[in-house]
Amino acid sequence: MPIIIVSRNSDEDCFNPFFLKPITKLIFKKQIGMVGFDKPYNIDATKIIKLYLNNVPLIIVGGMRSLKEMEETVGNNYGQMILMSRPFVRELILLEKFKEGKIDRVNCESCNRCLAAVAFHFPLKCYVNSFPTKK
Numbered sequence: 656m657p658i659i660i661v662s663r664n665s666d667e668d669c670f671n672p673f674f675l676k677p678i679t680k681l682i683f684k685k686q687i688g689m690v691g692f693d694k695p696y697n698i699d700a701t702k703i704i705k706l707y708l709n710n711v712p713l714i715i716v717g718g719m720r721s722l723k724e725m726e727e728t729v730g731n732n733y734g735q736m737i738l739m740s741r742p743f744v745r746e747l748i749l750l751e752k753f754k755e756g757k758i759d760r761v762n763c764e765s766c767n768r769c770l771a772a773v774a775f776h777f778p779l780k781c782y783v784n785s786f787p788t789k790k
């Protein structure tokens with residue numbers, strides 16, 4: 656099963672001046688947990704899109720967390736490929752861990768802290784246990 660990763664930015668790409676940090680923190684707090692997106696939420700949409708695309712391969716993204724969900728998605732032909740974003744932010748060596756049978760689910764809480772962080776030019780990483788204001 657092919658899996659695609661979104662690109663990661665480096666610390667050098669990041670610029671968050673000190674005077675923006677308090678504002679960042681306030682806005683950031685509001686965003687946490689606002690949108691769950693913690694289940695494969697694009698399956699229904701994919702089923703409809705497929706009706707119009709005939710045999711065009713589809714990449715399905717959004718909320719994939721367990722191997723079972725991924726296998727079901729591809730097995731049921733909802734999409735031909737899986738794309739994941741936050742799972743790789745949380746667990747960079749996710750694929751190795753799946754392959755070695757060490758885990759069958761990624762421990763990403765879909766809290767969106769990482770998304771909020773990059774929107775404010777903080778480095779891309781998992782911030783589930785911290786606010787990205789300690790840089």
Ligand SMILES: Cc1cc2nc3c(=O)[nH]c(=O)nc-3n(C[C@H](O)[C@H](O)[C@H](O)COP(=O)(O)O)c2cc1C
Nearest residue numbers: 661716717718719738739740741742769770773779
């Ligand atoms: C840090 C981060 C950056 C993202 N940047 C983009 C983006 O530039 N364009 C876009 O269409 N989606 C972007 N997304 C959304 C992801 O592509 C994806 O649709 C979303 O995170 C749901 O998938 P997931 O549950 O695997 O994270 C981003 C997500 C994250 C977490």
Ligand code: SF4
Nearest residue numbers: 764766767769781782
């Ligand atoms: S901050 Fe960590 S737990 Fe929260 S959505 Fe991003 S990767 Fe998942």
